[in-house]
Amino acid sequence: MDKLDIYEIESKKTKTLSDIVFSKLKTAILEGYFREGEKLSTESIRKKFKVSRMPVREAFRKLEAEGLVVVHPQIGVIVSDISIEEFEEITEVRILLEKYAVKKALENATDKDFELLENIIEEEEKEIEFMKKIKIRNKFHLEVYKLANNSILFSHICEIYDKFGRYIYLHAQYVKKTEKYNHRKLLEVFQSRNIEKTLVILEAHIKDVAEEIKRILINK
Amino acid sequence: MDKLDIYEIESKKTKTLSDIVFSKLKTAILEGYFREGEKLSTESIRKKFKVSRMPVREAFRKLEAEGLVVVHPQIGVIVSDISIEEFEEITEVRILLEKYAVKKALENATDKDFELLENIIEEEEKEIEFMKKIKIRNKFHLEVYKLANNSILFSHICEIYDKFGRYIYLHAQYVKKTEKYNHRKLLEVFQSRNIEKTLVILEAHIKDVAEEIKRILINK
Numbered sequence: 538m539d540k541l542d543i544y545e546i547e548s549k550k551t552k553t554l555s556d557i558v559f560s561k562l563k564t565a566i567l568e569g570y571f572r573e574g575e576k577l578s579t580e581s582i583r584k585k586f587k588v589s590r591m592p593v594r595e596a597f598r599k600l601e602a603e604g605l606v607v608v609h610p611q612i613g614v615i616v617s618d619i620s621i622e623e624f625e626e627i628t629e630v631r632i633l634l635e636k637y638a639v640k641k642a643l644e645n646a647t648d649k650d651f652e653l654l655e656n657i658i659e660e661e662e663k664e665i666e667f668m669k670k671i672k673i674r675n676k677f678h679l680e681v682y683k684l685a686n687n688s689i690l691f692s693h694i695c696e697i698y699d700k701f702g703r704y705i706y707l708h709a710q711y712v713k714k715t716e717k718y719n720h721r722k723l724l725e726v727f728q729s730r731n732i733e734k735t736l737v738i739l740e741a742h743i744k745d746v747a748e749e750i751k752r753i754l755i756n757k
Numbered sequence: 758m759d760k761l762d763i764y765e766i767e768s769k770k771t772k773t774l775s776d777i778v779f780s781k782l783k784t785a786i787l788e789g790y791f792r793e794g795e796k797l798s799t800e801s802i803r804k805k806f807k808v809s810r811m812p813v814r815e816a817f818r819k820l821e822a823e824g825l826v827v828v829h830p831q832i833g834v835i836v837s838d839i840s841i842e843e844f845e846e847i848t849e850v851r852i853l854l855e856k857y858a859v860k861k862a863l864e865n866a867t868d869k870d871f872e873l874l875e876n877i878i879e880e881e882e883k884e885i886e887f888m889k890k891i892k893i894r895n896k897f898h899l900e901v902y903k904l905a906n907n908s909i910l911f912s913h914i915c916e917i918y919d920k921f922g923r924y925i926y927l928h929a930q931y932v933k934k935t936e937k938y939n940h941r942k943l944l945e946v947f948q949s950r951n952i953e954k955t956l957v958i959l960e961a962h963i964k965d966v967a968e969e970i971k972r973i974l975i976n977k
Contacts, residue, residue, distance in 0.1 A: 627909050
């Protein structure tokens with residue numbers, strides 16, 4: 538269970554014990570440290586976190602509600618499968634939400650907003666470690682969609698990013714590094730404020746990553 | 758707290774005590790039995806449900822996570838405000854998701870699917886009680902969007918319906934009854950399989966209800 542040591546929890550409001558356990562386990566599953574089909578042991582997790590069984594069980598239930606684990610009464614708690622079908626569904630919703638959000642974002646974006654995005658891209662370009670690069674890229678996307686100025690839309694996009702996360706990290710394990718998805722190109726088309734062109738390029742970008750992930754899922 | 762007696766919980770999987778309390782309180786807030794600004798008392802709720810304080814506190818935290826209450830350390834647990842701004846955001850996302858879903862649904866729908874929808878409309882037309890009518894209408898919409906065959910998209914739409922719920926019930930309290938939103942017209946345009954016309958009518962339908970709700974929010 539030492540692999541959980543690497544995670545820090547973004548503490549928001551007061552967290553209960555089960556929240557903390559949930560959050561650590563969730564990150565570990567999303568980032569692929571626990572793989573599909575792997576069994577999670579209540580005993581080792583509760584020892585690791587030095588908590589009673591209750592918060593661990595509560596955390597399992599939350600993970601189940603988010604579809605990350607399946608609780609089998611006889612077998613135990615198993616990390617749920619990832620599937621091409623689910624991935625295709627996620628990609629479809631991602632394209633729908635992000636195209637809409639970027640359109641709205643471009644209507645609102647100021648030069649100052651573009652500066653902030655420019656800084657994120659510079660951070661991405663300097664970063665060597667692939668996993669950290671991915672986090673910066675996600676931040677870049679999310680900063681753009683924030684500009685759409687609709688917090689409900691934004692929360693839906695965050696949810697999709699969460700779900701996409703497991704696949705992105707799977708991708709990262711195979712691809713290790715790639716310069717192909719440098720996001721400067723995306724920023725440049727955003728800056729052009731040409732909405733039609735931006736939507737075409739954004740959709741192509743999402744589909745391009747998605748195709749690569751699908752190839753990995755098929756060959757896995 | 759007797760107003761909670763009217764709620765039945767749709768039991769899915771094994772529910773914990775806090776789930777049950779959460780689910781009842783959530784429905785009570787969504788349906789307007791607890792109004793914005795109203796204080797929820799841990800003591801009366803725990804007595805009502807004959808549980809200890811823990812599951813009630815846990816339920817409050819879940820309600821807070823869904824934005825339905827605000828927990829003030831000094832004041833207590835207050836039902837959160839509904840606002841025109843939030844409502845407009847919800848409506849915007851509703852239109853985005855539902856237009857996309859209905860387009861996909863019409864591509865997939867069989868005559869048998871239309872028969873099922875026809876039955877729901879007949880049920881709606883026979884129903885006299887307005888609150889029950891609303892539930893049947895929601896079911897009608899959701900049955901259509903299920904046909905889009907994307908469970909991730911569907912779960913996002915369900916979430917939006919949940920959020921929209923508080924406003925719809927507010928609407929119901931003022932309007933009491935209306936034949937204006939008979940959903941047969943919607944079914945007829947779905948059946949025509951004219952996607953372009955359907956999208957126009959669906960958007961007009963959502964906006965029409967939304968405008969009425971906004972008027973209520975302004976005059977409240």
